[in-house]
Amino acid sequence: MKLVLASASPRRKELLAQLSFLSATENKPFSFDILAADIDESHQKGETAANFVVRLAKEKAIAGLGLYCGTDKAVVLGSDTIVVLGDTILGKPVDEADAKLMLQSLAGKAHKVMTAVAVTDGEQTLTKLITTDVQFCAMSEADILAYIATGEPMDKAGAYGIQGLGGSFVEAIDGSYSAVVGLPLVETRALLCEMNIF
Numbered sequence: 518m519k520l521v522l523a524s525a526s527p528r529r530k531e532l533l534a535q536l537s538f539l540s541a542t543e544n545k546p547f548s549f550d551i552l553a554a555d556i557d558e559s560h561q562k563g564e565t566a567a568n569f570v571v572r573l574a575k576e577k578a579i580a581g582l583g584l585y586c587g588t589d590k591a592v593v594l595g596s597d598t599i600v601v602l603g604d605t606i607l608g609k610p611v612d613e614a615d616a617k618l619m620l621q622s623l624a625g626k627a628h629k630v631m632t633a634v635a636v637t638d639g640e641q642t643l644t645k646l647i648t649t650d651v652q653f654c655a656m657s658e659a660d661i662l663a664y665i666a667t668g669e670p671m672d673k674a675g676a677y678g679i680q681g682l683g684g685s686f687v688e689a690i691d692g693s694y695s696a697v698v699g700l701p702l703v704e705t706r707a708l709l710c711e712m713n714i715f
């Protein structure tokens with residue numbers, strides 16, 4: 518059985534590699550292939566944030582299985598992360614002005630980070646949704662501009678990375694740190710166990 522990560526995210530690659538060292542069935546880390554599954558990530562009218570993020574994770578896994586060309590049977594993992602502030606869903610900023618608006622809206626407030634993981638082998642598709650509460654400290658305009666100037670916000674949901682410089686603005690977190698970074702370790706490991714990867 519081949520494990521395939523359907524993701525272009527370097528964070529997801531690192532987190533899955535971390536899990537691979539805990540493989541109980543063999544005395545060596547399991548290997549996995551990586552491919553980028555490009556899907557339409559637009560939100561559908563009326564769709565809840567939870568349904569949206571789970572749907573995207575599933576679509577990435579299923580699209581990844583369609584792209585996989587190997588001869589072994591594959592289990593493909595897809596994941597998606599969004600930031601939810603009240604009724605507003607924040608994905609990745611489209612440009613710096615968008616990043617500024619996102620950070621201004623998050624500053625001094627609490628929001629939720631939702632990460633969904635899906636694994637599929639073509640016969641069964643399993644999903645998990647993890648929601649984490651994150652409290653941001655107040656940010657001045659200068660803080661926001663300085664942070665955007667580092668470039669870090671641009672490829673991240675909500676325009677920040679808790680694992681990087683953005684961690685300086687995170688006052689408190691209640692939930693899964695790895696899920697905020699992009700791949701919840703405990704739940705992903707459980708899904709991979711269910712698919713007999715561990």
Ligand SMILES: Cc1cn([C@H]2C[C@H](O)[C@@H](COP(=O)(O)OP(=O)(O)OP(=O)(O)O)O2)c(=O)[nH]c1=O
Pocket residue numbers: 523524525526528529553554577596597598599600609630672673674675677678679680697698699
């Ligand atoms: C909130 C937050 C998000 N992120 C990242 C995780 C995801 O990579 C990204 C959200 O975008 P996603 O669309 O979930 O993922 P992606 O486009 O980077 O990768 P792929 O779809 O190919 O798997 O934001 C952080 O790295 N740190 C954080 O603190």
